[in-house]
Amino acid sequence: MPWSHRLFVIVGRLAVLAVILVGTEFGVRYGVMSELFFSSPSQIFAALLTQWSSGTFLRDSGITIFETLLGLVMGSLAGMSIGLILPQLRLVANVFEPFLMVLNGIPVIVIAPLFILWLGLGILSKIGISIYIVFFAMFIPVYTASLRLDTTFVDALRVMGASRRQIFWKVIVPSALPSVYTGLKIGSGLALIGAVIGEFVASRSGLGHMILYASGTLDTPTLYLGIITLAVFAAVLSFAIDALGPLLIRWRFSDEK
Amino acid sequence: MLEFRNVSFSFPGRRGAVEVLRDISFTAREDEIVAVIGPSGCGKSTLLSLAVALRQPTAGQVLVDGEAVKGTDRRLGMLFQQTTLLPWRSVVENVELGLEIRGEPKKERRKRALALMKQYGLAGFERKYPHALSGGMQKRAALAQTLAVEPRVLLLDEPFAALDAQTRVAIENDVVKICRAGRRTMVLVTHDIAEAISMADRVLVLSRRPAAVKEIYEIPLSRRAASVADVPGMPEFTQFFKRIWDALDISITGLDAAA
Numbered sequence: 001m002p003w004s005h006r007l008f009v010i011v012g013r014l015a016v017l018a019v020i021l022v023g024t025e026f027g028v029r030y031g032v033m034s035e036l037f038f039s040s041p042s043q044i045f046a047a048l049l050t051q052w053s054s055g056t057f058l059r060d061s062g063i064t065i066f067e068t069l070l071g072l073v074m075g076s077l078a079g080m081s082i083g084l085i086l087p088q089l090r091l092v093a094n095v096f097e098p099f100l101m102v103l104n105g106i107p108v109i110v111i112a113p114l115f116i117l118w119l120g121l122g123i124l125s126k127i128g129i130s131i132y133i134v135f136f137a138m139f140i141p142v143y144t145a146s147l148r149l150d151t152t153f154v155d156a157l158r159v160m161g162a163s164r165r166q167i168f169w170k171v172i173v174p175s176a177l178p179s180v181y182t183g184l185k186i187g188s189g190l191a192l193i194g195a196v197i198g199e200f201v202a203s204r205s206g207l208g209h210m211i212l213y214a215s216g217t218l219d220t221p222t223l224y225l226g227i228i229t230l231a232v233f234a235a236v237l238s239f240a241i242d243a244l245g246p247l248l249i250r251w252r253f254s255d256e257k
Numbered sequence: 258m259l260e261f262r263n264v265s266f267s268f269p270g271r272r273g274a275v276e277v278l279r280d281i282s283f284t285a286r287e288d289e290i291v292a293v294i295g296p297s298g299c300g301k302s303t304l305l306s307l308a309v310a311l312r313q314p315t316a317g318q319v320l321v322d323g324e325a326v327k328g329t330d331r332r333l334g335m336l337f338q339q340t341t342l343l344p345w346r347s348v349v350e351n352v353e354l355g356l357e358i359r360g361e362p363k364k365e366r367r368k369r370a371l372a373l374m375k376q377y378g379l380a381g382f383e384r385k386y387p388h389a390l391s392g393g394m395q396k397r398a399a400l401a402q403t404l405a406v407e408p409r410v411l412l413l414d415e416p417f418a419a420l421d422a423q424t425r426v427a428i429e430n431d432v433v434k435i436c437r438a439g440r441r442t443m444v445l446v447t448h449d450i451a452e453a454i455s456m457a458d459r460v461l462v463l464s465r466r467p468a469a470v471k472e473i474y475e476i477p478l479s480r481r482a483a484s485v486a487d488v489p490g491m492p493e494f495t496q497f498f499k500r501i502w503d504a505l506d507i508s509i510t511g512l513d514a515a516a
Contacts, residue, residue: 156341159309160355160406161329170354174345251345251386 039221044228047221056210061229064195064207067123068237071130072184072191078131079138079187080180084173087146104136108194112201121202130194137190138183145179146172177249184248188241192234259308259333259410259442260284264317266303267467276467277303280317283461283470285410288440290433290479292453295463296505301446305412308444309333321410331359334408336416341399342387348398349374349383355406366405373401377431393424400432411436413445417452429456430485450501455479455488460497462504472504 001009021041027033028040039047051057086093112129119125153171162170199208211226213219246253266278277300285291295301306312308319310328319326321333334355342351349370356366374383377397387395396416403411413432417425433456436443447453453460454476464471476497482488 150339152337152339152341153343155306155311156335156337157354157358158311158329159333159335160358161331162358166358170358171343174343177345249345251388254386254389 036218036220039224043221044224047219047225051210051222051225056205057225057229060205060207060210060226061233063123063205064192064199064230065233067126067130067195067198067206068191068233070127071134071194072188072237074127075131075134075191076138076180076184076187079135079183080142080176083139083142083179084146084168084176086143087149088168088172100136100139104140108133109197109201112197115198116202121204123206126195126198126203126206129198130191133190133194134187137187138180141179141182141186142176145176149175178252181245181248184241184244185238188237189234192230192237196230258284258287258320258322259444260320260323261304261308262318262320264304264307264314264319266300266307266312267315278307278314279467279469281463281468281470282317283473285442285444287409287442288437289459290436290443290445290457292445292447292457292460293463294447294450294453294460294501294505295468296465296507297448299463299466299468301448301463301468302414305335305414305444305446308410308412309335331406332409333412334403334406334410335412335414336400336403338415338418340387340395341402342395344387347384347386348379348390351387351398352401352405354402359406370401370405373405374398377401391424392420393428396420396424396428397431400428400435404435407439408441410442410444413443413447415447417447418449426486432456433479433485450498450505451489453501454494454497455482455485460501462501465506472501474501 024033024038025040025042028035028038028043035043048057051060086096108129111132115125115128115132119128149172153175154167157167157171195206196208199206200212203209207226207230211223211230214222214226261281261283264278264281265276267274267276269275281304283291293301293304303312307314308326310326310330321330326333342348343354346354349367352374353361353366353370356369361369371383374380377400379394379398379401382390382394382398387398390398399416417428420428429452432443435441445453445456456479457476458479460474460476461470462472462474463469474497478488478491478493478497479485482491488494
């Protein structure tokens, strides 16, 4: 893109942001927009200061972030391991496949109360829900990729005298890495959804709890504060996962064709 | 030396066993190139997969230097039609793959792979990924990968089918040179009559399925020619081509037949 186009895009984005901020600020201040439905940036900032000084903002954010990251890491590890190993055991895979597919089909929102029942109102149940949905986001692409492995590679290594173990580590694992990356991208979004759904169903803290409580008490600025915080966290997480790409699948990022 | 001794192969199908190969016997000697040619789908490639133990013969056995092949044999190397360069490894890491599998220390295998790449005109591409290479260079790299472990017997499963004509002749020529220089045994499976005549010392024609050895032709042209590219210009080429074409018994049902 020529620099003039790039400049236009950047200025354009800043302008959109400015219109939203200034528009809501004055819209709410002069009564054009209802205070019940909308909050001005200054009101949201004030809500942040209140939540910050009482210590709830950091605690709620920290808890949700912790649940999300733990859910993402553990769910991904489990999904990746089982997705890689199951196709190596064809009979076992055939036995378990329908169960896994049915479990994957259940909407997470109806599974959530079960996790609350099993693991309580604390963070454990939220981590559990997060692991549950991240697992499938990772398992499905990795499992499918491992099933559709290019057999020429396996044959070539067998002819070279490779053991099953060598074939697993030199062919099967690296050929699944693009799917692991896909799984991480989808899973990072779902990890956050899992944590917040858990907090919505039953909780005493976390951003989901903060949003639900603000909604119940008609505290609109805090409601917006919660949503914006989640949006910022989701964006940061998504950027972090994107940055992992060149490390995980370097060959796909080498630009020479 | 590679010997097929009364090798048969069939696999269980929906309506009983499907017979693919029937009682195939031939020997590819040291410093000899044998081309196996046959109608498409006749089981030419299956023959090679039996030699490298990717499949087991239903009857008979495959021997290397008089010893029966049991499982993967280090004396055999195979060049496949599809690429065997792993996309996540740099070219040099691919070339040293066979040595790595054998547990060769990193320093030594790297040294050998680099020397081999230089010899095959791949210098400067060591750190590139395979997709950055042209089709011809990929094939050269795959050849280096196969030959790095110095197999005595080289098996080629239609490896040049996907290359453009010029690149193809250049690589065919390289393969013949390398093979002769090392006095290796080579078995080339192909559906291309001209390729078979240009490269091989003997051409084996297989019949339709179940495939049996139909004819064997001694072809003195490849050894006499300075390069593979010169063979089609030699006076005897056309006769051999015609004889093999007839032996293949390919019925051409084109426009004439329809009219």
